Amino acid sequence: MTMTPAAKTYMRRMLIVMGAYMVLLFGAVWADNHLELSQPLRIVLSLLPVLPVIACIGTIIAFVRAMDEVQARIVLESTLIGAIVVAVASFTYGMLRGVTDWPGIYEVWYLPAFIAVSGIAQIFVKRRYQ
Structure with a gap:
């Protein structure tokens, strides 16, 4: 390609x-x-x-x-999935930390987590448009 x-x-x-x-x-x-x-x-x-x-x-x-419209839509959907998954996961972990003695997550890991989840999501979102 x-x-x-x-x-x-x-x-x-x-x-x-x-x-x-x-x-x-x-x-x-x-x-x-x-x-x-x-x-x-x-x-x-x-x-x-x-x-x-x-x-x-x-x-x-x-x-x-x-990008063309389809490619841009794939990126948009993947980005939204990445943002939502990381936001909900960090919120959930924060709630659990309130009732446990689990360690905190260093904030510097949120952006790499978002990028990773968005990249993985893009693989699946792209399949829907093929």
Whole structure:
């Protein structure tokens, strides 16, 4: 299967954005672990990897806008499923934590969980449109 020009542009932009994310993430962790930093500087460093994630949003939106209606609908349904499943799962776990001594879930895992569930959902949603 050949990639469309929009898909090639998307892949190129995502590689650049994710490369920037990795550099900023590992750089911030390294600096935090090896340097004596003030609290405000630690906060700024911890937020730097968020910038490529925000840039990722624009890349995704541009790619979805370049899709045909069916592809865009598949992405929309998959995204909704991912958001709803992660929201309900985290809400349910939070309710259970109120009556148990179960450990908390580190918030940084919500976005990867959402991306994973959306990706898995896309496999099943795509089958409905074939």
